[in-house]
Amino acid sequence: MLELKLVLLLLLSVFPEGLAAPSQVPVQLPESQIKPHKLQGRFLHITDIHPDPHYRDGGSEKSACHRKKQKKAKRRGGYYGLPYSSKCDSPFSLSNFTLDFLDKEWSSEIDFVIWTGDSARHDNDRKRPRTTAEIYELNRILSNKMETVFSSKGIPVVPSIGNNDVWPHNIMMPGPNSVTSEFSSIWRSFVPFESYQVFQRGGYFSVEVIPNAVAAISLNTMYFYDSNKAVGGCEYANPEDPGNLQFDWLEVQLETFRERGMQTVISGHVPPSSYNFFPECYVRYVNLSLKYQDTILGHFFGHMNADHFFFLEANDLSNEPRRTNDTDSDKVGTLKKRKALYNGLLQDFSELPKSSQNTNHGDYGVVNVSPSVVPNPYLPSFRIFTYNTTGTPYHPGHFGDEDREQLVTGGGDSLLTAQRLRDGEAAGCDERGNNSTQACRSRNWHSSPQSPSRSNRLWTLLGYAQYYLPKLENSDEKRRPKYKLEYMTYPVAKLHPPEAASEAKFHYPIPLKQLPRSLRNATIKESKFAPYGMADLTIPSWLELARRLGDSAETKLRKRFKKYMYMGAGGE
Template identity: 45%
Template sequence: MDKFLAPHTPEAAAHTHLSENWFNWDLDHPSLNETLVAGCASYRAFDRYLSGADLFLLPRNRAELESILKRYSYDVIHNAIAKSRSTLQPGGYSRTISHTLSSYSSNLQRKVVWADMLAFTALLITAVGLGDTLASPFQVALQASNPNFLDKKWTSEGLEITQGLIVILSALLVPPTYHAFYTSRHDNDPKLPRTPNEIYDLNRQVTAKMKEVFTSKGIAVVPSLGNNDVWRPNSITNEFSQIWDAFIPFPHHQVFQRGAYFSVEVIPDHVAVISLNTMYFYDSNKVVGGCGFHDRNDPGNLQLDWLEVQLKSYRNRDMQFSFVEAIDLEFASVKARSKKGPLSLYDTLLNEFSAIPTKPKDVNYSDYAVVNTAPPVVPNPYLPSFRVFAYNVTGTEIRIRKQPRTTGKRKHGHHRGDHGDKDAHCRTPENQETWKCFLNETWYSDPESPSRSNKLWTPLGYAQYFIPDLENANKTHRPKFTLEYLTFPPRLLHPPTADGETDKFHYPIPPQYLPKSLQEPRVTESSKYAPYQMVDLTIPSWVELAQKLGAGEDKKLRKRFRKYMYMGGEEG
């Protein structure tokens, strides 16, 4: 590059400085000026552009090129500022440089003359390029989320909470099982935006810990891609396929690279988990079409085609399966309905619960499905939490089918069911060219599945843990996870008899991870930690709970439900 630069020009000086002092900026007397800062930024941004990193569409005109280079340059300067602030990495830059870079970042965005620099080197000058090395991403994330909180509280790496959570899970979980995990800071700080390097590094650190604690013991880990793990445009699947290489089965790598979805047989030939990329299902994602009817090659439609193949394969093999995704589609639908009306999400749910028929003969369980939405770990509020499930594993001897089920030749397209008043729906002009009016395969439902009655692989219940006093945590008083509530009746937490055959009893939740009031078998009826008293988590049990909440006769139950729904807070 230097041979294209006239000697003694500002551009040549910036190139020389960047080449000779890549990792050796003067820590005591930084010789920075706006021209030098701008010049260094230009090379880092243009170098990334030439490499094609994170480039989804080639620019078609000068304005698009400027937009791409500006985005790359923002990455460079914020990475540099993050590193200069770091006290955790060896060789962190001085506070003087940090202050200088921060002040120049805002000035450069206003002062730099784009036309001159682009015309001379086709480079964008807006920020400073000091290299790709980030400060600890967790420190950056915490700083961006709540600087005042960090000044007063514990400021060590944010991995402490994550590592604590993973260690607790490792003690509670018995293989084989799966854990869905997606990570990256969830704020939208324009002064310190997420960058691809930070997103990748966050995921690498959590992935390393998950592999150490779970994968090394044969426990399957099933991550799903979340909206905070991506960087516009949607071109990060190759990098994540490498980061999550240990989690993605080899036959699914190519599929994941194409669309960031895959499936795992967490118990071979018995139970599978399907990780979906729900961001391909929404037309608010401008890179995809939201499963449009007229675009059969839309990424969302291709994912549904792939999903249909997976489901038929698992059904033919008599396997059970569940989904894991960043956005629960049904929950998002309920939340959207509540936003359109005058009612809160809580009241919207109660209204829908009250509409459920109360007589068993009037309830068609095929119309219902269970969606588990755990509390999110996001700032404002920041709610670190997790759930531990127990399953029915009675009679887990491997059963081999002599002949697999056979089906007719598969037709291309999506077969999402014909339930509802389809004729009336499809007579309206706006609905005539929609998926529902062209899908005619019978809705699949199995009354003998573990979701309908308690049998092998039925989920029996879960316990939810959280940090109740996070705001009081500091360096000397570490945050502690504690039980918030569980779905089991207290009598099922211990052997059925007082002297009990404990050696044959499988505790759904190890007693040492229960509060003292539940560690003794004498508590059999009621507890503030066990308001739901559910004997299992089948669809009939969930419908029964919804009916109780909809009826409104048990005020205490409603109060507890609302508290746990918002984790003690209020709806935002």
């Protein structure tokens, strides 16, 4: 306890506001600190920082890098952390280095930040068990840093509660409770005043990151997570279950934003999968995601530490959800877990319809899972997404003749989707509103090939660049590491659009200074940094990539996907 107090005193000297008394009302940043921010068409996704105030340079891996004892220790932590670690979390040197880098290199290039939780260390050292006070203090320190780096510049930050941001680990009681109350104080600069009451009840909120155009919805996945035994798991018989209350709120949010002609991004900590969520919570998430497909640009989550994507499928509403990539979801680090996740994804991809013409794109949503900052179990990482700031806006509502023609004649959707345009009674909807049959979906689902999630238009996600911190073990206080581009989803041709040189508007998906030298040459045609060549991040583009990965003949592509998934740790 004495050592923790000393550490907190040290942190106070670095972050003087870190130990301020909790505020019981949401305090917004003063207007003088909010500066106009030109729309850049990019946003940051950062997750699982896991700062550890007890980390010691030279600490043994077995002690979670907390102690230098064990003379014969095979691996010891370095100044910036221990890469490919099984127990060691992030030293403050790493978390500060990462946020300082983002401040210097990216804060002027992005419009908002998605921050998906786990901002406290793991409880992996029995000699130093976590405490509630430490968890909240670590979250407060990182929040203060986020305010300095982003919020003070007018950049919205959208945080989420992680399963390691509560005590005990994985357990969160129905709110309002001490967790929602404390985070109301910690995130006072991030949660809008109008969302304050809802946040105190459940720990979730929405905020317009681009006013009247794009909203971010931050979910509290603790109420869906099947490791949280303090809740009922969205049981149908219990409408007051906190998971059900959150879904009721989410549906109102999506309907309201849709009526206003806005788009949304949905974020949270634990990814919405059949192996992470309670079964009934999973079904409700898939249902709402597909019901409002024309209003949702994408789904962004963390927690798994491994870089991957997967689909929310309409089939899971009528059938028992598959668990082919079932694994302990808290950290995919061991050989067995890596193989289970990788092989499960390839199996799912191989079962997709074999061509776009035979695919009902309205039956899918895409979940993006970003790797972590903590080098446990891989390497520090973050993502910069790009979205379209030009083009024709999408106005949801009744399908027009153009939509009808595309649905009937082709455009990547089957005739089954065209049935949704026909008037008539929708049978088979259960009392809860889950769209368990095609007839029910034909009436209730809002999907269109013209929406930004399905075609490249205003607000469509265009791609992302992933940065990582290699050679961490060779860095020290004098030899600082360097974040480098790991890969990107764009084709090389998209990096140097011809109109960029003549117009002042944003055109470059990645600022040239953030590209490796080999990619700064406009004449380059191919690159190892561009393995996927995706035209954009629409649902049809993701399905096409998944089909390629599901093809056993695509050995080279699969190898690259696996390498990025585990940042070189491999699966063999």
